[in-house]
Amino acid sequence: MLKANVLKRGDTVGIITPSAPAPVLFKERYRRGIKQLENMGLKVIEGSCSKEIQSYRSSSIRARAEEINELIYNDDVKAIISTIGGSNSNSLLPYIDYGYLIKKPKIIMGYSDVTALLLGIYTKTGLATFYGPAVVPSFGEFHEMLPKGKEFFENIVMLKKRAPYELEVPSEWTEEMIDWNSQDREKKMVLNEGWKTIRGGNSTGVLIGGNLNTMSGFIGSEYFPRLKGAILFIEDSFKDMAIQERSLSMLKVNGIFDEIAGLIIGKHEHFNDLDSPFTFEELLIEVIGEINIPILANVDIGHTFPSHVFPIGIKATLDATKGTITFLEDGVEG
Structure with a gap:
């Protein structure tokens, strides 16, 4: 199995919006989620679809796929985390650069509709992906991320706990x-x-x-x-x-x-x-x-x-x- 490197304080996280346009619909909660990541010692790069909205989706299929690939190609980005789920992440599966991820693996994380990306990437690359918190619903919780949710995140991707766990x-x-x-x-x-x-x-x-x-x-x-x-x-x-x-x-x-x-x-x-x-x-x-x-x-x-x-x-x-x-x-x- 292919694994990305552990996420450390000072690392850069890229944010994707592969389906629902949550950053536009819930601006304050989105900003709070970004701030939560920064408070955990992480740098944040917002994806190109974070300010886009087309009804039920952030942007076109190609644009959403390009958003992911841009962050895959950015060697400063150590992890890619989704803003939220939605209904249409499966549309992006034919357009992701799986070959580049095999050469330079990254942490890929989200849940709900992002299941399509997590399982698709795992299937095509053998890279371990992570069914875990998203920026808007999880990191952006009022008034901050739930302490246990934060702990579970840090245990797994920042290795605060080691296997067997x-x-x-x-x-x-x-x-x-x-x-x-x-x-x-x-x-x-x-x-x-x-x-x-x-x-x-x-x-x-x-x-x-x-x-x-x-x-x-x-x-x-x-x-x-x-x-x-x-x-x-x-x-x-x-x-x-x-x-x-x-x-x-x-x-x-x-x-x-x-x-x-x-x-x-x-x-x-x-x-x-x-x-x-x-x-x-x-x-x-x-x-x-x-x-x-x-x-x-x-x-x-x-x-x-x-x-x-x-x-x-x-x-x-x-x-x-x-x-x-x-x-x-x-x-x-x-």
């Missing part, structure tokens, strides 16, 4: 929605009920995954990774039970549940069960069937906060019986 269950979390342009208080945190064993067991494999809904935009393509023996992690946001059945069945009919060694399911931000007479966990078992793999749910990854940073491509152990996830190797060199 067992993830902690945060004592509290939040999915509260407050209008980003009028927010004047911190979000309310609630007690974390912990991670939930769906099927027990223990397995080790390569950690791969991301946002389940986004996967539908490129599954089966040359940009989607092989999952034989992998520990797959999936998470989603603002979806309902019907859409979850469709998405889980997408994995089923593509044979993914037959291939993976374990499954991690993140907390679902504002899930709508549609008054179904069954739980999401019961639906999951109905779709998966008798395949006997360890499954751990309600994990703090993705759209709820604080969230862990998952390095895509590293070896990890999932012990669903004990309710633990252990990273067996670092995602960066250093």
